[in-house]
Amino acid sequence: xxxxxxxxxxxxxxxxxxxxxxxxxxxxxxxxxxxxxxxxxxxxxxxxxxxxxxxxxxxxxxxxxxxxxxxxxxxxxxxxxxxxxxxxxxxxxxxxxxxxxxxxxxxxxxxxxxxxx
Amino acid sequence: xxxxxxxxxxxxxxxxxxxxxxxxxxxxxxxxxxxxxxxxxxxxxxxxxxxxxxxxxxxxxxxxxxxxxxxxxxxxxxxxxxxxxxxxxxxxxxxxxxxxxxxxxxxxxxxxxxxxx
DNA sequence: CCGTATCCCGGCGGATACTG
DNA sequence: CAGTATCCGCCGGGATACGG
Numbered sequence: 001x002x003x004x005x006x007x008x009x010x011x012x013x014x015x016x017x018x019x020x021x022x023x024x025x026x027x028x029x030x031x032x033x034x035x036x037x038x039x040x041x042x043x044x045x046x047x048x049x050x051x052x053x054x055x056x057x058x059x060x061x062x063x064x065x066x067x068x069x070x071x072x073x074x075x076x077x078x079x080x081x082x083x084x085x086x087x088x089x090x091x092x093x094x095x096x097x098x099x100x101x102x103x104x105x106x107x108x109x110x111x112x113x114x115x116x117x
Numbered sequence: 118x119x120x121x122x123x124x125x126x127x128x129x130x131x132x133x134x135x136x137x138x139x140x141x142x143x144x145x146x147x148x149x150x151x152x153x154x155x156x157x158x159x160x161x162x163x164x165x166x167x168x169x170x171x172x173x174x175x176x177x178x179x180x181x182x183x184x185x186x187x188x189x190x191x192x193x194x195x196x197x198x199x200x201x202x203x204x205x206x207x208x209x210x211x212x213x214x215x216x217x218x219x220x221x222x223x224x225x226x227x228x229x230x231x232x233x234x
Numbered sequence: 235c236c237g238t239a240t241c242c243c244g245g246c247g248g249a250t251a252c253t254g
Numbered sequence: 255c256a257g258t259a260t261c262c263g264c265c266g267g268g269a270t271a272c273g274g
């Protein structure tokens with residue numbers, strides 16, 4: 001049910017929430033976070049490759065959403081200081097626990113999109 | 118992976134999306150939809166009771182979010198024309214398929230909120 | 235009891251240009 | 255290659271009042 005706790009949870013956007021469902025959806029609620037997590041749940045990816053895999057996203061938004069996911073402890077950022085620079089993004093242990101959920105979500109979404117055929 | 122299809126899916130907000138994960142998160146992405154679905158996944162509820170169960174929500178927002186969920190085929194609205202009026206909200210068959218996902222999401226959220234204890 | 239109708243504001247996200 | 259910096263428009267959502 002509502003399942004409200006005594007305390008409040010916090011996340012990078014500093015919005016306080018008591019309901020864990022609200023919380024989770026808020027953390028993954030950015031316009032591009034769904035597809036980002038979807039991709040990262042299958043592989044580690046570099047910045048520009050991520051950009052290439054997500055048609056329509058701007059550099060700015062990709063950076064912002066990745067920074068939030070990082071601040072929320074979902075995504076890991078590994079910098080290799082070569083020239084040119086190389087930055088690899090992957091899921092943290094906590095983020096990996098989201099993978100099965102993302103998978104279910106994709107399955108549901110596919111069914112939903114094909115419901116009138 | 119990105120899993121983009123040839124066609125596009127549509128939902129009540131008339132935003133076109135190709136990625137089923139984006140689609141699902143968008144459908145459930147309103148500020149209050151998470152907790153609404155969480156509640157409805159356990160019981161059918163009348164309008165005012167729903168309002169009571171969701172502290173902070175306004176009548177306007179509750180109506181709007183319910184209307185969107187209804188338009189997206191997630192929520193069913195049953196009107197009993199008594200005096201005073203009685204309106205009961207519940208999940209559709211399609212909406213019920215979201216319940217296990219909501220449950221996983223709640224579990225993850227709880228873990229997340231207690232991660233520093 | 236169950237909603238609409240208005241008004242209004244903050245901030246998410248787009249476009250574009252620049253940098254280590 | 256992997257980002258910042260700046261500007262700005264739009265609309266999600268809050269507050270409030272009214273209606274069947």
